[in-house]
Amino acid sequence: DAGVIQSPRHEVTEMGQEVTLRCKPISGHNSLFWYRQTMMRGLELLIYFNNNVPIDDSGMPEDRFSAKMPNASFSTLKIQPSEPRDSAVYFCASSGQETSYEQYFGPGTRLTVT
Amino acid sequence: KQEVTQIPAALSVPEGENLVLNCSFTDSAIYNLQWFRQDPGKGLTSLLLIQSSQREQTSGRLNASLDKSSGRSTLYIAASQPGDSATYLCAASTSGSARQLTFGSGTQLTVLP
Numbered sequence: 336d337a338g339v340i341q342s343p344r345h346e347v348t349e350m351g352q353e354v355t356l357r358c359k360p361i362s363g364h365n366s367l368f369w370y371r372q373t374m375m376r377g378l379e380l381l382i383y384f385n386n387n388v389p390i391d392d393s394g395m396p397e398d399r400f401s402a403k404m405p406n407a408s409f410s411t412l413k414i415q416p417s418e419p420r421d422s423a424v425y426f427c428a429s430s431g432q433e434t435s436y437e438q439y440f441g442p443g444t445r446l447t448v449t
Numbered sequence: 450k451q452e453v454t455q456i457p458a459a460l461s462v463p464e465g466e467n468l469v470l471n472c473s474f475t476d477s478a479i480y481n482l483q484w485f486r487q488d489p490g491k492g493l494t495s496l497l498l499i500q501s502s503q504r505e506q507t508s509g510r511l512n513a514s515l516d517k518s519s520g521r522s523t524l525y526i527a528a529s530q531p532g533d534s535a536t537y538l539c540a541a542s543t544s545g546s547a548r549q550l551t552f553g554s555g556t557q558l559t560v561l562p
Contacts, residue, residue: 380549428493437495
């Protein structure tokens, strides 16, 4: 398996623009997680899905953030409108019962909002 | 609410030394505990997963232990090498349906040649 795939790897955008981050989990995994990492706050769980259903989005910072998982092989995290304080590295991870729920992380998307 | 603490925040050792990284968690009702490595500017790489029913796991020069009763886990690195320099994070999972993780803030390890 290719592992968790994220795109784009780097995104630079201007304040107010819409940003969409994409994630393809490992085939067969039924749980998907979106994290944000900054120097100040460390690694934060934003939202997670189980069997394509959002289970807990209490980590989503505000209504500007939304996430979807239309099928088992694809998820998006959208920020609209983006703000400079959204600049961070966003990670997607997946896990499944057959691997004892060990989480596997993607390479991340480095987002810079100017 | 689960809280995970890693001490020290940073550690510097000479090459060849054996070392221990510490992780503590407040809620012993965990499903498993995972250790990760993160290199600068990179993603997280899973090193070891310890199930709640296990006491330790080994992979090469790495050995991780779990003591649920005391709320502690340790990562032992034998014969450290400069290539081991990275940030090491531990994370405890809940018993919820998706086994979400609560992360510690990490220990930044530097192995000096």
